[in-house]
Amino acid sequence: xxxxxxxxxxxxxxxxxxxxxxxxxxxxxxxxxxxxxxxxxxxxxxxxxxxxxxxxxxxxxxxxxxxxxxxxxxxxxxxxxxxxxxxxxxxxxxxxxxxxxxxxxxxxxxxxxxxxxxxxxxxxxxxxxxxxxxxxxxxxxxxxxxxxxxxxxxxxxxxxxxxxxxxxxxxxxxxxxxxxxxxxxxxxxxxxxxxxxxxxxxxxxxxxxxxxxxxxxxxxxxxxxxxxxxxxxxxxxxxxxxxxxxxxxxxxxxxxxxxxxxxxxxxxxxxxxxxxxxxxxxxxxxxxxxxxxxxxxxxxxxxxxxxxxxxxxxxxxxxxxxxxxxxxxxxxxxxxxxxxxxxxxxxxxxxxxxxxxxxxxxxxxxxxxxxxxxxxxxxxxxxxxxxxxxxxxxxxxxxxxxxxxxxxxxxxxxxxxxxxxxxxxxxxxxxxxxxxxxxxxxxxxxxxxxxxxxxxxxxxxxxxxxxxxxxxxxxxxxxxxxxxxxxxxxxxxxxxxxxxxxxxxxxxxxxxxxxxxxxxxxxxxxxxxxxxxxxxxxxxxxxxxxxxxxxxxxxxxxxxxxxxxxxxxxxxxxxxxxxxxxxxxxxxxxxxxxxxxxxx
Numbered sequence: 032x033x034x035x036x037x038x039x040x041x042x043x044x045x046x047x048x049x050x051x052x053x054x055x056x057x058x059x060x061x062x063x064x065x066x067x068x069x070x071x072x073x074x075x076x077x078x079x080x081x082x083x084x085x086x087x088x089x090x091x092x093x094x095x096x097x098x099x100x101x102x103x104x105x106x107x108x109x110x111x112x113x114x115x116x117x118x119x120x121x122x123x124x125x126x127x128x129x130x131x132x133x134x135x136x137x138x139x140x141x142x143x144x145x146x147x148x149x150x151x152x153x154x155x156x157x158x159x160x161x162x163x164x165x166x167x168x169x170x171x172x173x174x175x176x177x178x179x180x181x182x183x184x185x186x187x188x189x190x191x192x193x194x195x196x197x198x199x200x201x202x203x204x205x206x207x208x209x210x211x212x213x214x215x216x217x218x219x220x221x222x223x224x225x226x227x228x229x230x231x232x233x234x235x236x237x238x239x240x241x242x243x244x245x246x247x248x249x250x251x252x253x254x255x256x257x258x259x260x261x262x263x264x265x266x267x268x269x270x271x272x273x274x275x276x277x278x279x280x281x282x283x284x285x286x287x288x289x290x291x292x293x294x295x296x297x298x299x300x301x302x303x304x305x306x307x308x309x310x311x312x313x314x315x316x317x318x319x320x321x322x323x324x325x326x327x328x329x330x331x332x333x334x335x336x337x338x339x340x341x342x343x344x345x346x347x348x349x350x351x352x353x354x355x356x357x358x359x360x361x362x363x364x365x366x367x368x369x370x371x372x373x374x375x376x377x378x379x380x381x382x383x384x385x386x387x388x389x390x391x392x393x394x395x396x397x398x399x400x401x402x403x404x405x406x407x408x409x410x411x412x413x414x415x416x417x418x419x420x421x422x423x424x425x426x427x428x429x430x431x432x433x434x435x436x437x438x439x440x441x442x443x444x445x446x447x448x449x450x451x452x453x454x455x456x457x458x459x460x461x462x463x464x465x466x467x468x469x470x471x472x473x474x475x476x477x478x479x480x481x482x483x484x485x486x487x488x489x490x491x492x493x494x495x496x497x498x499x500x501x502x503x504x505x506x507x508x509x510x511x512x513x514x515x516x517x518x519x520x521x522x523x524x525x526x527x528x529x530x531x532x533x534x535x536x537x538x539x540x541x542x543x544x545x546x547x548x549x550x551x552x553x554x555x556x557x558x559x560x561x562x563x564x565x566x567x568x569x570x571x572x573x574x575x576x577x578x579x580x581x582x583x584x585x586x587x588x589x590x591x592x593x594x595x596x597x598x599x600x601x602x603x604x605x606x607x608x609x610x611x612x613x614x615x616x617x618x619x620x621x622x623x624x625x626x627x628x629x630x631x
Contacts, residue, residue, distance in 0.1 A: 121158035123266055124175040125227050126238060126246055127151045134179045137233050140254060140611030142319045144177065144236070144246040152211045152238075153227060157269050168211050168240040171386065172347030174282035175238045176266065177246055178230035235262055235283060237344035241386020247324040247342060249287045258290050284348060288323070288355040295321040295607075296363055302604055305333055305365050312407035312414075313429055313605045319616050320607030325385075328356065331427060332405040333369065335418045336360060340377040343387035349375065374418050406489070410436050412459050413489050415482065430602035431456060431524070431564075434621045437600070438522060438562050439465035445519035445559075448552065449473065450504045450545075455483030457522040457562075459490060462497050467520075469496040473507045508548040519559040521549050524621075529567035538567060539582055546586035553592070555629040561594075568618035571601075579620050593627035 128134045129150045137144060152169050169175060214223050234251040252259040262283035295316050299305075304313045311333035318327050318341075325342020336356065340346055353373060360371045379389050404415040409432050416427045435456050442465030449458035452472030461467040472483050483499040500507065504525070523545060529538035546563055553559040563583055565571055570579050580596065587594040600621045608616040 121156060121269065122173075123155040123157060123269060124169045124173045124238060125153040125155070126169070126175045126177045126236075127153070127227070127230060128177060128179050128233070130179050130181075134233070136611070137177070137248070138179070138231075138251070138253060140251050140609065142248045142322065142324050142609055142612055143244045143615075144248065145243060146209070146245040149209045149245050150180075152209055153223065154211070154213050155224070155227075155270070156213065156215045157272065166211070166213075168209070169238045171239050171241060172344045173238045174235060174284055175246060176235055177233040177248065178227060179233060180226070180230050232259065232263070234259060235287070237284075237342075237348075239343050239386060242343065242384075244324070244342075244385070247344060249291070249322060249324075250283075255290065258286060261286055284351055285355055288352060289359065291322045292316060292356060292359045296359065298607065299605060300364075304605055305330070308408070309411055310409050310432070312409050312416075312427060313432070314603075315605075317605070317607045317616075319609045319612055322609070326352065329427070329429060330371075331416050331418055332407045333366070335372045335374060335405050337418055338373060338375045340375065341381035341385075343382060343385045346377065346382065346387055346389065372418075409456075410439075410460065410464060412456075412463050414454055414456075414486050415489060428453065428456070430566075430606050430619055431621070432603040432605075434562065434564075434600055434603075435460040436464065437623075438520065438560075439463075441465065441560060442467040442520055444468045446517070447471070448518040448521045450507075450521065450523045450549065451525045452483055452499065453479050453524075455486050455499060457524070458483070458497060458499070459486060459492070461520070462492055462495060463490055471497075472499040473502055473504050474499070475501065475503050477501050505545065505548065508545075508552060511552055512548070516552065517554045518552055519554055520562075521552060521559070522562045522564075523549050524562075524564040524566075527567045528565070529569045532569045532573075535569050535573065538570065539578075542570070542579075542582055543586045543589070546583050547589045550587060550590040550592045550594070550626050553626040555631070558592075558625060558627045560597075561624045561626050562621060563624065564619065564621045566619050571617050571620040572614050575614070576617075576620060580622060583622060583624065587624075587626070592629060594624045595627070597623040597625055599623075 126144070127150045128137060128144060128148045133148050137148075152175075154166070154169060212223055232252050234248055234253075234255075236246040236248040236250070238246055250258050250262065265283050292315075298321070299313060299315060305311045312331050313329070314327065315330050315336070316323055316326060316328035318324055325340065326345050327339040327341070329337040329339070331337060338352070338356065340349070345352060353375065357371075357373060360366055360373075377389060382389050403419075404417050407414045407416045407427055409427075409429065414427060438457060439460040442461040445461070445465075445467050447458060447461040447465075447467045447470040449455070449461070449470065449472040452458055452474045453476075455472050458470040458472040461470050472480075474480055474483070480499045480501045487493070487497055487499070504523075525542075525545060528541050529535045542565065546561075549561055549563070553561060565579055570582075573579070574581075576599065580599070584594065600623075601617055602619045606619075608614075
């Protein structure tokens with residue numbers, strides 16, 4: 032039985048009700064008057080809705096919650112509901128994952144939770160005087176607690192049909208519907224709150240309903256029990272009503288960022304990064320490897336920090352990230368007397384995959400600082416970088432630092448060819464650190480060639496046998512073979528040729544041809560060294576890395592040269608990886624081969 036009346040005529044109509052409802056009606060009147068005086072609506076007449084139905088059956092409207100009554104909201108008032116980008120300090124979000132082997136991996140530190148692992152989501156409204164929207168999911172970028180039920184109940188999971196298959200499951204992630212529950216401080220949702228409270232806490236992360244990575248875990252209870260305790264305390268205070276001073280970014284995210292960036296700093300200091308006059312350019316934060324999935328930070332020249340955002344939560348919480356990072360850099364022992372300039376960059380294609388659209392025209396850009404280069408030092412070799420310009424990535428590839436140094440040590444009195452040289456990293460190290468007899472760098476980009484030549488001059492190599500050529504590397508190798516040119520050491524470091532698994536076959540054929548031609552340029556009488564690289568994660572991770580090595584072996588058969596594998600390495604140690612998700616973070620493979628003499 033439901034009657035809607037205006038507040039002014041409320042008393043008269045209630046007196047006319049059946050005597051059997053008198054007691055309950057008087058209680059409703061008192062609640063209505065109390066609500067209308069304590070929490071008046073900003074617009075329109077106050078309308079009371081009396082219902083004998085429980086709250087959970089009316090899930091299509093936004094509502095203001097009270098301890099004993101629902102005040103329904105008009106369409107005009109719906110426009111004032113809280114949005115994800117406004118203050119939501121009274122909302123607590125929880126994600127419950129299914130209890131299975133995969134949830135055990137989450138508890139052990141796996142940083143990414145896929146949509147298929149989510150059993151249900153919950154939003155708890157802790158402010159009885161605020162509007163709560165019956166959204167079908169948790170807003171993008173929200174801080175969430177991730178829990179797993181302590182029992183094996185199948186409630187909230189897709190039901191199985193008679194063939195044992197999950198119903199309504201599809202390969203399309205948008206068709207995977209997860210039940211979402213909006214609960215309040217009233218007793219009607221006590222069962223749901225008890226279910227959450229009795230569940231096992233995995234940790235805290237950021238939610239994204241549009242991404243295949245439904246939750247990016249930022250804090251695991253098993254790894255950071257003290258940190259999760261602090262965040263749990265914040266949430267308990269909010270449940271008690273102490274939420275007035277909590278901002279949308281204050282649900283513990285600042286605490287997480289401080290701890291993770293602090294850990295990252297100590298990790299690099301253990302690697303002696305930075306090291307005075309030797310290396311001042313390195314990766315400070317490396318996404319999942321440092322527990323901050325989607326966020327990377329490079330330090331260039333000890334003067335500039337380049338932030339690379341590739342996840343929606345980073346864009347949503349940009350101000351918090353910049354604030355915490357700036358504060359942590361000021362406290363860094365190596366930068367006590369240095370003002371670090373922070374540059375924000377993002378990857379629109381990766382963000383689009385994460386369900387977040389950015390304006391490509393405004394995502395980058397140049398400014399008056401473009402012409403002021405930063406001198407970056409790596410292994411005592413200097414490079415000019417332009418972090419404020421629209422250069423490639425962060426302006427410098429510091430992931431090859433260890434590989435450049437390793438090859439340089441093998442180049443004494445050798446003829447070196449650096450294919451896809453970019454700013455000349457391998458060629459310069461071969462000359463400066465390795466005392467090579469000669470070095471040639473080849474790249475198809477004129478900007479890259481100009482940068483490499485400027486770096487050679489910066490390092491005092493003018494007049495030495497080092498040169499850089501603008502050319503397609505396939506065309507250059509063909510011309511070199513026609514001219515019977517040979518080399519003792521060749522580095523082949525092409526750009527990403529396989530951005531996804533679907534392009535792997537086509538990329539493999541390209542890699543095969545490049546490696547075959549490179550082997551044909553190795554000294555035919557004594558043989559030599561080939562460092563061949565791939566920065567394609569699809570290639571590096573396929574068959575545990577064996578796929579790439581098999582491709583090189585097939586290229587050797589085509590070139591009729593014998594190859595011996597000497598070592599396989601990846602990115603420099605500052606590009607940390609999470610052991611819980613390895614090899615998911617492995618994208619770079621650098622394989623060093625000895626190419627034997629030609630059997631003529």
